[in-house]
Amino acid sequence: MAELQAAELNNLQSEGFSDEQNAQYLTFELADEDYGVDILRVQEIRGWDVVTRVPNTPSYVKGVLNLRGAIVPIFDLRERFDLSSQEYTKDTVVIVLRVNGDTGMRIMGIIVDAVSDVLNANSSGLVNAPDFGGRVATEFIASLISAGDKMVMLLDVDKLLGQDQQSEQEQAAAN
Amino acid sequence: MTIDMAQFHQVFFDESFEGLDIMESGLLEMDPGSADPEQINSIFRAAHSIKGGSGTFGFTNIADFTHVMETLLDEMRDGRRQVTAEAVNVLLASVDVLREMLTATSEDAEVDPERVKAQKAELDRILAGGAAAVEVAEPDSTEEACASSEQTGWHIVFRPHSHMMRTGNDPLRLIRELGSLGELSVEVDLESLLPLSEYEPEDSYLSWDLHLKGDISKEQIDDIFDWVEDDCDLSIAPICPAQKAPAAAPETASEPAPKTEIKAAPAPDERREGGDRRTSDRRGSVKKPATGGGTSSIRVDITKIDVLINMVGELVITQSMLSMMGEEFDISQIERLREGLAQLERHTREMQESVMQIRMLPISFTFSRFPRLVHDLSTKMGKQIELKMTGETTEVDKTVIEKIGDPLVHLVRNSLDHGIEMPEERVAAGKPEQGTVELNAYHRGGNIIIEIKDDGKGLNRDLLLEKAIERGLVPSDAILSDQQIYELIFAAGFSTAETVSDVSGRGVGMDVVRRNINELGGSIEIHSEMGVGSSFIIRLPLTLAILDGQTVSIGSETYIVPLVSIIESIQVKENMVNMLAGKGETFKLREEYLPIVRLHEILGVNDAKAKELNEGLLVVVEGEGRRCGLFVDDLLGQQQVVIKSLEANYRKISGLSGATILGDGSVALILDIPGLIRMAGNASSAFSKDVRKSA
Numbered sequence: 092m093a094e095l096q097a098a099e100l101n102n103l104q105s106e107g108f109s110d111e112q113n114a115q116y117l118t119f120e121l122a123d124e125d126y127g128v129d130i131l132r133v134q135e136i137r138g139w140d141v142v143t144r145v146p147n148t149p150s151y152v153k154g155v156l157n158l159r160g161a162i163v164p165i166f167d168l169r170e171r172f173d174l175s176s177q178e179y180t181k182d183t184v185v186i187v188l189r190v191n192g193d194t195g196m197r198i199m200g201i202i203v204d205a206v207s208d209v210l211n212a213n214s215s216g217l218v219n220a221p222d223f224g225g226r227v228a229t230e231f232i233a234s235l236i237s238a239g240d241k242m243v244m245l246l247d248v249d250k251l252l253g254q255d256q257q258s259e260q261e262q263a264a265a266n
Numbered sequence: 267m268t269i270d271m272a273q274f275h276q277v278f279f280d281e282s283f284e285g286l287d288i289m290e291s292g293l294l295e296m297d298p299g300s301a302d303p304e305q306i307n308s309i310f311r312a313a314h315s316i317k318g319g320s321g322t323f324g325f326t327n328i329a330d331f332t333h334v335m336e337t338l339l340d341e342m343r344d345g346r347r348q349v350t351a352e353a354v355n356v357l358l359a360s361v362d363v364l365r366e367m368l369t370a371t372s373e374d375a376e377v378d379p380e381r382v383k384a385q386k387a388e389l390d391r392i393l394a395g396g397a398a399a400v401e402v403a404e405p406d407s408t409e410e411a412c413a414s415s416e417q418t419g420w421h422i423v424f425r426p427h428s429h430m431m432r433t434g435n436d437p438l439r440l441i442r443e444l445g446s447l448g449e450l451s452v453e454v455d456l457e458s459l460l461p462l463s464e465y466e467p468e469d470s471y472l473s474w475d476l477h478l479k480g481d482i483s484k485e486q487i488d489d490i491f492d493w494v495e496d497d498c499d500l501s502i503a504p505i506c507p508a509q510k511a512p513a514a515a516p517e518t519a520s521e522p523a524p525k526t527e528i529k530a531a532p533a534p535d536e537r538r539e540g541g542d543r544r545t546s547d548r549r550g551s552v553k554k555p556a557t558g559g560g561t562s563s564i565r566v567d568i569t570k571i572d573v574l575i576n577m578v579g580e581l582v583i584t585q586s587m588l589s590m591m592g593e594e595f596d597i598s599q600i601e602r603l604r605e606g607l608a609q610l611e612r613h614t615r616e617m618q619e620s621v622m623q624i625r626m627l628p629i630s631f632t633f634s635r636f637p638r639l640v641h642d643l644s645t646k647m648g649k650q651i652e653l654k655m656t657g658e659t660t661e662v663d664k665t666v667i668e669k670i671g672d673p674l675v676h677l678v679r680n681s682l683d684h685g686i687e688m689p690e691e692r693v694a695a696g697k698p699e700q701g702t703v704e705l706n707a708y709h710r711g712g713n714i715i716i717e718i719k720d721d722g723k724g725l726n727r728d729l730l731l732e733k734a735i736e737r738g739l740v741p742s743d744a745i746l747s748d749q750q751i752y753e754l755i756f757a758a759g760f761s762t763a764e765t766v767s768d769v770s771g772r773g774v775g776m777d778v779v780r781r782n783i784n785e786l787g788g789s790i791e792i793h794s795e796m797g798v799g800s801s802f803i804i805r806l807p808l809t810l811a812i813l814d815g816q817t818v819s820i821g822s823e824t825y826i827v828p829l830v831s832i833i834e835s836i837q838v839k840e841n842m843v844n845m846l847a848g849k850g851e852t853f854k855l856r857e858e859y860l861p862i863v864r865l866h867e868i869l870g871v872n873d874a875k876a877k878e879l880n881e882g883l884l885v886v887v888e889g890e891g892r893r894c895g896l897f898v899d900d901l902l903g904q905q906q907v908v909i910k911s912l913e914a915n916y917r918k919i920s921g922l923s924g925a926t927i928l929g930d931g932s933v934a935l936i937l938d939i940p941g942l943i944r945m946a947g948n949a950s951s952a953f954s955k956d957v958r959k960s961a
Binding site for chain 2: 164
């Protein structure tokens with residue numbers, strides 16, 4: 092009984108089901124590419140809404156949003172990955188993610204073209220992203236997985252959004 | 267099943283630090299020679315709970331250390347030891363060491379074992395030294411003497427106070443536990459048992475006379491009574507063959523079932539005699555005073571919560587009234603709807619106020635450290651200083667309490683070091699030998715005012731000016747008002763102290779003091795008179811969660827300027843504007859030339875309506891003693907805004923102090939005026955271009 096509880100607790104605490112047989116990923120489209128994030132990190136999905144621009148931030152930070160009283164920064168993932176930018180459409184969605192930073196859990200949103208599917212993935216199917224040297228930034232990509240005939244890039248949420256925060260802090264310190 | 271003790275650690279640390287504060291303030295108030303037993307008792311209890319807690323959680327080094335302190339305090343409260351100034355000082359130093367140990371443990375750090383050892387040795391020295399000076403019989407010595415001869419057991423007189431069972435302690439369990447140590451014979455004393463009609467089932471009326479035979483150490487018995495010793499009269503004495511136990515235990519069964527045992531009723535006199543001869547109820551001889559402990563940061567006065575609950579109740583009623591009206595709304599009901607909405611607004615506002623109340627704590631949390639500080643520093647500097655504190659109960663936002671401590675310490679140190687003169691100097695100046703430092707807190711018009719006032723020598727205007735000129739902070743021919751000169755002490759790296767002491771004089775600090783206060787949204791001003799004294803007046807907002815703001819528009823964006831920093835808003839005419847070295851725009855406001863900060867440039871707003879100065883408005887603001895004019899499109903309105911942190915989910919952004927949510931649900935950013943002025947100073951245009959480039 093106690094063991095069972097401990098196991099459950101572990102599951103809750105671990106970053107998703109990475110050690111489990113079946114992890115689930117929320118996949119989304121971004122400039123005809125397929126990306127995925129650990130579904131346990133997704134707090135909610137909402138339609139694109141006007142945000143308040145925050146001055147003196149990189150352009151991929153679209154601004155902040157009032158999410159039931161919390162001020163949540165919204166990042167444009169196309170711009171973050173240097174993909175061509177696109178007008179926001181009715182399919183454009185904001186995926187609100189929980190990010191583990193140095194100072195605890197944060198809530199941040201990413202703007203993606205459209206949400207596609209929930210992917211059940213077996214941990215054995217994960218492969219590491221190939222090394223492109225310096226040409227392609229793969230540091231945010233935790234691993235690759237194939238779904239049907241598509242390749243899905245699974246993002247490391249903490250690196251993607253946590254790093255931004257850190258680099259900004261360093262920048263602030265440098266100033 | 268094992269319980270994860272770690273979850274209780276925080277509570278233990280909180281309580282322990284609280285206990286340390288009680289010990290410290292108690293020790294400081296203690297008069298050597300004539301100590302109030304109540305006071306020693308409260309110090310003792312604090313030490314005791316720290317010891318108990320640390321033992322429970324396995325922090326043995328803390329428990330061991332506290333044990334020595336406790337022993338010393340125990341002897342003091344029994345009157346077996348004189349309360350000497352030396353002992354008090356050693357105890358104070360021990361409190362410090364204990365605090366370090368607790369801090370280290372809470373942070374999983376290592377504490378310097380040498381330091382602990384040294385302090386422990388110091389305590390031991392006091393313990394060993396003074397004991398003989400007091401002629402009261404040492405109970406320990408009789409115990410020792412007896413133990414050396416053949417000791418056959420212990421005679422325990424256990425008289426629970428009537429409330430003991432309510433503390434969750436069952437005497438029966440204790441006795442059963444004693445029984446597990448050795449052969450136990452029990453006598454019950456029914457003397458104070460009330461008639462059944464007056465009997466209170468939760469009170470304890472019985473007391474026991476216990477004889478415990480066997481080779482048992484006193485510690486084992488103490489352990490059993492550890493939790494209840496404050497809730498009972500207890501005496502534990504060895505039974506020696508030489509002095510047979512006062513009353514030979516009757517042959518009643520050793521099985522501890524005292525409540526059912528009616529026949530045994532030993533003579534109470536005899537029992538008391540037995541007690542007197544030994545430790546004579548040492549634990550209970552001092553009455554338990556009402557615990558005067560302060561509330562901790564996580565505790566909220568229950569009345570505040572009750573008020574809140576009442577208000578939520580009313581809110582729910584109003585809400586249901588409104589929704590009923592909404593179901594079949596008819597235009598004839600418009601009056602009632604308005605009424606309902608007004609009611610809703612009132613309830614919401616009241617509720618907001620009472621929620622804010624929960625965050626409010628008395629400023630005594632901050633003030634309480636000063637008696638110690640003044641005590642220590644004045645001894646060190648050879649000055650005689652009296653500290654007067656008023657308004658300790660003034661309630662302040664919790665964040666203010668946390669952040670105002672260091673600046674206040676700095677200001678008080680300064681007053682002690684620079685302000686108050688040496689006694690001989692004071693006498694020569696015709697002032698009383700003893701200097702006075704006053705700490706005063708009070709509310710005034712939505713602000714908290716904290717005053718630090720001393721009757722020392724005051725700020726030396728000429729010396730300040732001289733130093734400032736020397737350092738090139740002001741031009742040598744500057745004519746400054748007194749107030750402007752006093753402001754100079756807030757400049758970074760400015761110090762007038764001839765010698766740098768470890769107390770102050772490095773010139774680090776006053777600028778930090780001001781910055782900290784500004785960060786809290788407050789201000790500080792100085793009044794001083796040569797030879798009479800000086801006072802520092804800190805003005806802080808009542809709460810940090812709400813701010814009075816002026817909404818301004820720049821293009822399509824809305825920003826909030828804190829109302830406290832706004833001096834006035836003006837429309838500039840071209841003839842008021844001058845260029846400085848071709849770049850810096852300044853305008854003349856009465857006799858001053860102030861720089862113009864174009865917000866749309868510094869904030870990178872592309873669609874600003876007003877590009878020319880005469881199209882928009884200048885909001886004249888002040889931050890950290892510097893003034894400037896913020897150029898905006900328009901002023902929108904004033905409103906109270908709830909401050910939300912940008913850092914909670916993102917990061918700090920220069921020029922912004924936070925964000926808030928406007929009535930329509932959109933987010934507006936709150937400007938950080940001192941930060942903006944600094945940014946503008948760092949060649950504003952270059953900065954924002956850089957950012958845009960990096961983006």
